[in-house]
Amino acid sequence: MHMMIFGCGYSGSAIAEAFADPDARVAGTTRSPEKAALLEKAGVQSFVFDGETISDALRAEIATATHLVQSIAPGRSGDPLIRLLGSHLDATMPKLEWIGYLSTVGVYGDHKGAWVDETMSLHPVSARSVERVEAEEAWLSIGDKLGIPVAVLRLAGIYGPGRNAFCNIERGTARRLIKKNQVFNRIRVEDIAGATRFLADNRRGGIFNVTDDEPGPPQDVIAEAARLMSVEPPPEQPFETAELSPMARSFYGENKRVSNRRLRVEGFDFQYPDYRMSLKELWSSGRWRG
Known part of the structure; x- marks a missing residue:
C-alpha cells in the first residue's frame, strides 16, 4: 500500500x-x-x-x-x-x-x-x-x-491530544455558552x-x-473537563449576548444530532464513542496536551 x-x-x-x-x-x-x-x-x-x-x-x-x-x-x-x-x-x-x-x-x-x-x-x-x-x-x-x-x-x-477542552481551560479561553436545546456532535x-x-x-x-454516539450541549463538555481537572468551570454565558466572531456564531446556527449508524453497520468500532470516556482517557493518560 x-x-x-x-x-x-x-x-x-x-x-x-x-x-x-x-x-x-x-x-x-x-x-x-x-x-x-x-x-x-x-x-x-x-x-x-x-x-x-x-x-x-x-x-x-x-x-x-x-x-x-x-x-x-x-x-x-x-x-x-x-x-x-x-x-x-x-x-x-x-x-x-x-x-x-x-x-x-x-x-x-x-x-x-x-x-x-x-x-x-x-x-x-x-x-x-x-x-x-x-x-x-x-x-x-x-x-x-x-x-x-x-x-x-x-x-x-x-478534538483530541493538543486540541480539547482541557487545553482551552488551561489557556483561559474556554467558555460555557448557553443556547437553549443546542447540541453538537x-x-x-x-x-x-x-x-x-x-x-x-x-x-x-x-x-x-x-461522529460520536452522543450529541450534547457544548457547555457540558467544558464542565466535564473542569471536573476532571478539579477546577471551577468558567461561568455560564447567554449565547445571545456573548461576543463571538461571525464564524463562531455561525456554528451555533446549525443544530442537529448526527447518526453514525451506517459506519457501525459496516463493522467499524469507535475507540472513543462518547466525550466522557474520551476526556477521561485524555486526562488519565496525560496526553491531553499532545
Whole structure:
C-alpha cells in the first residue's frame, strides 16, 4: 500500500500514523517547509504543496500511490486537487485503488436538533459548507468515472491530544455558552484515522458520518473537563449576548444530532464513542496536551 495524504495537518497526521506499518509507504503534503520537516521526523515522506502547483517530486510520488486521502478544504475556486488533476487523475495516479475525502457534517445544515443520517437531503448554510457539498459531488463523480471506490467521511467537531477542552481551560479561553436545546456532535481524531483505515482496507465507498454516539450541549463538555481537572468551570454565558466572531456564531446556527449508524453497520468500532470516556482517557493518560 502506498498512501498519499493531501493536507497532512491535525487529522491528516493521525491518518498517517494509522497507516504506518512495515508494508505501507505513507506520504503527505503540507504548506510550509517547517511543517514538512516535522512530518519527516514522524516518518512521513513530506512535500510542500500550496494548492496551486504540483512539483515534479510530488508528481513522481503520486504516480505510484494506491490510496489517496484529500483533506484540504475547497475554496471559491473549488477543490484544489480536482482543479489541478481531476480531468486526468487516472493518468497522473494510474495505480490508484481507493479515495477518501474528508468533509464535514456541516453539509446537512440546520435540522432544529433532529437526527440526521447519510440519506438526508443537504441544506448547507455557510459558504464553506456549500463548497464542501460541491467537492463531495465532484469526488464521487470521479470515482464513478474511474471505477474507484470513493469514501466521503463527514466529520463532526474534531478534538483530541493538543486540541480539547482541557487545553482551552488551561489557556483561559474556554467558555460555557448557553443556547437553549443546542447540541453538537464531536469526534476524536484517532477515530477519524481508524475509520479511514477501516474504509481503505475494506475498499468501501459511499458517504459515512464519522461522529460520536452522543450529541450534547457544548457547555457540558467544558464542565466535564473542569471536573476532571478539579477546577471551577468558567461561568455560564447567554449565547445571545456573548461576543463571538461571525464564524463562531455561525456554528451555533446549525443544530442537529448526527447518526453514525451506517459506519457501525459496516463493522467499524469507535475507540472513543462518547466525550466522557474520551476526556477521561485524555486526562488519565496525560496526553491531553499532545
